[in-house]
Amino acid sequence: MDKSTPLQIDNFLPYMRDVTRCEQSLHELNLMWRMIEASAKMNCPNEAKAILPTMAATREGFNRLEQELVTSLVREKVATVLAKIGAKAQYVIDIVVRNLYERTADVGFLATDRKLCEFVAGDTDDVAAIRYRLRAYRNKYTVYDEILLLDTKGNVLVQIDEESPVEGSVDPLIAQSLRTAGYVQTFRATDLRPSKKQALIYSQRMLHPQTGEVVGVLCLCFNFEEEMAGIFRSLREEEDRFNMLLLDGGNRVIASADRSWIDVGAVVPVNRDGSSRLMVYGGREYLVRTFSAAGYQGYMGPPGWQGQVMIPVEVAFTGEASHALDDLGADSAEGLLSHARSFCPPLFEIMTAADTIRRVVWNGQVMTAGQHGELQKLKTILEQIGETGSRSNELFSQSIRDLYQTVIGSNLNDAEFVSHLLVDLLDRNLYERSDDCRWWALTPELRLRLAEQELDLESTQQITAILDYINRLYTVYTRIFVYDRDGVIIASSRDGEGDASIVGTMLDAETLAQVTALRGEQNYHVSAFSSSQLYDGAPTYIYHAAIRDPHHDGMVVGGIGLVFDSTIEFSAMLQSCLAGKEAAHAFYIDRQGRIISSTDPARPVGSMLEIDPGLLKLPNGSGASRIVEHDGHYAVMGCTVSSGYREFKKTDGYVDDVLAVVFTYFGQVRQIAAKSRQEAIVDAGSGGHEFATFFVNGAMFAIDAEHAQQALPVQRISRVSIGGRSERVGIISLEQQGEEKRYAWVYDLGHLMRGTPSPMEAASQVIIVKHGDQMIGLLVEDLHGVPEFEAAQIVATPLANGAGGMLITQVIKANGGDLLIQVINIDYLFAVLSDPLAPNAPLLPDAAAVFEMRLAA
The missing domain is CATH 3.30.450.20 (PAS domain)
Structure with missing residues (x-):
C-alpha cells in the first residue's frame, strides 16, 4: 500500500464491524479515565497530588492510542486486502506475458518449416497433407485455435478451423507481416477470425526455400478466451468476492473473470501506485490493484496490457476470520510477537503504547503502597485505576491479538498463494517443453x-x-x-x-x-x-x-x-515470485523432499529439505500454510503440489509431482514464557504486605514495595562504557518535574542471575530500586503488579540461613501454592553490586534448592 496516500479511516470503518467495536470500547475506557481523574481532583486533591501527573499522562496516552490503534487496525486490514488482490493482478499479467513469449518463438520457427514454405511458394499443392501437418502442430501446441497460411495478396491457402471458413483477408497485419523480418503481434477485431470480436494473432512472413523471396504469411491464432478463462480459474477461491481483469493500454477490459459483473469493453479506473483510495465504477466503490508487465526474457507482451483485480469495499473485509495464533503454543506466539517491529511496525507501536499504559498503572500502585487511614479515598481511586487499567490491558491485548491475527493470517495466505503460483509457473513452462520435443521430432x-x-x-x-x-x-x-x-x-x-x-x-x-x-x-x-x-x-x-x-x-x-536449462529457469521462477524479499526462501522439491531448485545457498539442489512428511503426501493441486520454526527462526511456510497444465501431467500419462515450498522469516526463535507473563494472582488480599512483582527469565519475581520507586521505559537507558561489572548496561535519568537531574546505574537482573545478557525488548522495563540513600535500576522483562500477601503466604527458602547470603531468601506461595514468586533480597543485591571485589558470577547458586521447593509445594 502506498504509504504517501492518506488513509481515509471514515471511508472504511462502516465495513469493519470488529474495528468499530474496538473503537467504541476504547472511547468508553477513555471516558472512564477522565471520570477517575475528575473524581480524584474533587474528593482527595491533596492526597492525589502525587499521582495526578500519572493519571494525566494515562489520559493523554489514551487520546493518542485510541486513534493510533483504530488507524493501525484499519490500515493493516486495507493493506492485507490490497496485497492479496495485488498478487493476483500481478500474476494475471505476468503469466500472460510468459505464455505469449513462447508464441513469439513458435511463429518464428513454424514460418521456416520447409514443407509449409514449399506449399506457400507453389512448389507443392497437396492441401490435405498441409492441413494434416498444421493440425498435427495444433495437437502438440493446444493453445492455438486456428492456423492459416496466406499468399502475398491475402488469399487464404489453407486453414485448420473449417467451422469458420475464410477465403481471404484485407487486414493490414498481412502487409505489415510481409515487410517485417520478425513476428507481428495483433490483438483486435479481424476478418481472419470473423466469428470473434477480437483475436490475438502472431504472424510472420514466409520465404521461398531456395530463393529467399517473400511468398506468404503464417498466422498463429492464440486461443485467448480459453487461456484467460484457465488463468482466472486457477486463481479462483471458494467465495469469489473480487473480479480479475486483463486491460489494454486504454484501461479497457479485454478479458474478465466474470463478464456478468464487469464486461469486456468496459473502461475501468486503475490503481498502479497501490493507493488505498476507493474507486467508483458502476455506482459501487472498489479497492483496486493494477500491474503492468514486468517482462520475460526481454519480451514485454502486447503494448499497454495490464492485470487488474477489483473488490467491492462492502465485501472486502468480510469472510472467515484468521485463527493463525490458535494453532501456536502460547510461548511461540509470544516469541513471534516480539518481532513485531520488523514485520509489522503498526503492531509494534500499539504494543509499545500498551506497555506504557501498563507501566503507568504499575507506577501508581507503587507510589501508594503502604498508605492507609486518611488516604482511604485515594486507595479507592487507585482500585478504580487498577480495575480500569486491567480492562484497558485486556482490550489492548485483544486488539493487538486481532491485529496480529490479521497480519499473520495475511502472511499465511500469501505464502500459500505464492507456492501455488510457483507450481503453476513450473507446469506451464514444462508443458511447452513437451510440445517442443514432439513437434521438432516431425x-x-x-x-x-x-x-x-x-x-x-x-x-x-x-x-x-x-x-x-x-x-x-x-x-x-x-x-x-x-x-x-x-x-x-x-x-x-x-x-x-x-x-x-x-x-x-x-x-x-x-x-x-x-x-x-x-x-x-x-x-x-x-x-x-x-x-x-x-x-x-x-x-x-x-x-x-x-x-x-x-x-x-x-x-x-x-x-x-x-x-x-533447469538451474537458470527454475531459479528465475523462484526469484520472480519472491519479489525481492530478503527474509524469504523458496524451493522446488519432489515427493521425497529432495530439492530440485533452491534460493537458499545452504540447501543446494540434491539435498533434502526438512519438512513435515504429511505435506509430502498432499493431493495434487492442494496446498497448506502454517507457522513453523525453521533454522532457528520463526517462519510462515506455504506449500502446494503441482497438478499439471492443460493435458500436461493430467491426461498424457506423464507423472512427475513437484512441490513448491516458500518460507518467509520473521526473526530468531526466542524463549519467552507467555503463560507466566499473563499469570493472574487470585488470592491477593488487603491489609497484608505489599510487593512489587515483575518477570525475569519468564518467571515471576518480587521486591518489597517500599524499595520500588517507579518503572521507566527501557529506551531511556544511556549506554556508558567505563568498565565495571558486565551486568551493568548503562545509566538512566531519574529527572522529575521540579527536581534536579539525577542518574542511576542500570543492571541486567537476568544477567546477574544466570550469567548471560538479556535481550532488550519492547516490553522490557527498568525498575528503580532504593536502598537507604542508594538507587539503582534493574532491567526486567515485564511488569506485573503490586499485590498484597498475608504473612502465612511468605516462607523462607530451605537454604535461607546459609553462610554468605543469598539473592533469594523468601518465596511467596500464591494461588494456593500453584504459583511461587521468588522474593529478591535487596540487602544482598546492593551489597554485591557495591562490592568492587565481588566476582562477576551468577547470583543464583541456590537455583536447585528453589526448584526442589517448587516440586515440594
Whole structure:
C-alpha cells in the first residue's frame, strides 16, 4: 500500500464491524479515565497530588492510542486486502506475458518449416497433407485455435478451423507481416477470425526455400478466451468476492473473470501506485490493484496490457476470520510477537503504547503502597485505576491479538498463494517443453536425414544448422541434440561451446529403450531429474521424442533430446515470485523432499529439505500454510503440489509431482514464557504486605514495595562504557518535574542471575530500586503488579540461613501454592553490586534448592 496516500479511516470503518467495536470500547475506557481523574481532583486533591501527573499522562496516552490503534487496525486490514488482490493482478499479467513469449518463438520457427514454405511458394499443392501437418502442430501446441497460411495478396491457402471458413483477408497485419523480418503481434477485431470480436494473432512472413523471396504469411491464432478463462480459474477461491481483469493500454477490459459483473469493453479506473483510495465504477466503490508487465526474457507482451483485480469495499473485509495464533503454543506466539517491529511496525507501536499504559498503572500502585487511614479515598481511586487499567490491558491485548491475527493470517495466505503460483509457473513452462520435443521430432529434414542408411557430412551439418536455429529461438535449452536408432548422438546445437563435444557419444540404454518404445507422435519421454553429462554434470530434465521414418511412420529411426536449462529457469521462477524479499526462501522439491531448485545457498539442489512428511503426501493441486520454526527462526511456510497444465501431467500419462515450498522469516526463535507473563494472582488480599512483582527469565519475581520507586521505559537507558561489572548496561535519568537531574546505574537482573545478557525488548522495563540513600535500576522483562500477601503466604527458602547470603531468601506461595514468586533480597543485591571485589558470577547458586521447593509445594 502506498504509504504517501492518506488513509481515509471514515471511508472504511462502516465495513469493519470488529474495528468499530474496538473503537467504541476504547472511547468508553477513555471516558472512564477522565471520570477517575475528575473524581480524584474533587474528593482527595491533596492526597492525589502525587499521582495526578500519572493519571494525566494515562489520559493523554489514551487520546493518542485510541486513534493510533483504530488507524493501525484499519490500515493493516486495507493493506492485507490490497496485497492479496495485488498478487493476483500481478500474476494475471505476468503469466500472460510468459505464455505469449513462447508464441513469439513458435511463429518464428513454424514460418521456416520447409514443407509449409514449399506449399506457400507453389512448389507443392497437396492441401490435405498441409492441413494434416498444421493440425498435427495444433495437437502438440493446444493453445492455438486456428492456423492459416496466406499468399502475398491475402488469399487464404489453407486453414485448420473449417467451422469458420475464410477465403481471404484485407487486414493490414498481412502487409505489415510481409515487410517485417520478425513476428507481428495483433490483438483486435479481424476478418481472419470473423466469428470473434477480437483475436490475438502472431504472424510472420514466409520465404521461398531456395530463393529467399517473400511468398506468404503464417498466422498463429492464440486461443485467448480459453487461456484467460484457465488463468482466472486457477486463481479462483471458494467465495469469489473480487473480479480479475486483463486491460489494454486504454484501461479497457479485454478479458474478465466474470463478464456478468464487469464486461469486456468496459473502461475501468486503475490503481498502479497501490493507493488505498476507493474507486467508483458502476455506482459501487472498489479497492483496486493494477500491474503492468514486468517482462520475460526481454519480451514485454502486447503494448499497454495490464492485470487488474477489483473488490467491492462492502465485501472486502468480510469472510472467515484468521485463527493463525490458535494453532501456536502460547510461548511461540509470544516469541513471534516480539518481532513485531520488523514485520509489522503498526503492531509494534500499539504494543509499545500498551506497555506504557501498563507501566503507568504499575507506577501508581507503587507510589501508594503502604498508605492507609486518611488516604482511604485515594486507595479507592487507585482500585478504580487498577480495575480500569486491567480492562484497558485486556482490550489492548485483544486488539493487538486481532491485529496480529490479521497480519499473520495475511502472511499465511500469501505464502500459500505464492507456492501455488510457483507450481503453476513450473507446469506451464514444462508443458511447452513437451510440445517442443514432439513437434521438432516431425521436422521433415530430420526425418529424411535419419532415414538414410548412412549420414554424410552434409547431412550432419544440415541437422546441426537446424538445431542451432531452433536453439536461438528457444533460449530455455542449453542444447538440443539428435541421435540415431542406436543411440549415437549425431548432431547437437552449441556443440563444443565452452565444453567438450557430445557428438559421437552414446545415449544411455534406458532412455533409448523408452524413446524407441513410444507409440506415436503424441507421446514423449522425460528423463528423471538427475545429474547429466549433457548438462555439465548438473541435474535437469531432458525431453525426448522419437523421430520416425517419413515413409514408414511407425519405424523409429532416432530421437531428439532437449536439455532444459533447469538451474537458470527454475531459479528465475523462484526469484520472480519472491519479489525481492530478503527474509524469504523458496524451493522446488519432489515427493521425497529432495530439492530440485533452491534460493537458499545452504540447501543446494540434491539435498533434502526438512519438512513435515504429511505435506509430502498432499493431493495434487492442494496446498497448506502454517507457522513453523525453521533454522532457528520463526517462519510462515506455504506449500502446494503441482497438478499439471492443460493435458500436461493430467491426461498424457506423464507423472512427475513437484512441490513448491516458500518460507518467509520473521526473526530468531526466542524463549519467552507467555503463560507466566499473563499469570493472574487470585488470592491477593488487603491489609497484608505489599510487593512489587515483575518477570525475569519468564518467571515471576518480587521486591518489597517500599524499595520500588517507579518503572521507566527501557529506551531511556544511556549506554556508558567505563568498565565495571558486565551486568551493568548503562545509566538512566531519574529527572522529575521540579527536581534536579539525577542518574542511576542500570543492571541486567537476568544477567546477574544466570550469567548471560538479556535481550532488550519492547516490553522490557527498568525498575528503580532504593536502598537507604542508594538507587539503582534493574532491567526486567515485564511488569506485573503490586499485590498484597498475608504473612502465612511468605516462607523462607530451605537454604535461607546459609553462610554468605543469598539473592533469594523468601518465596511467596500464591494461588494456593500453584504459583511461587521468588522474593529478591535487596540487602544482598546492593551489597554485591557495591562490592568492587565481588566476582562477576551468577547470583543464583541456590537455583536447585528453589526448584526442589517448587516440586515440594
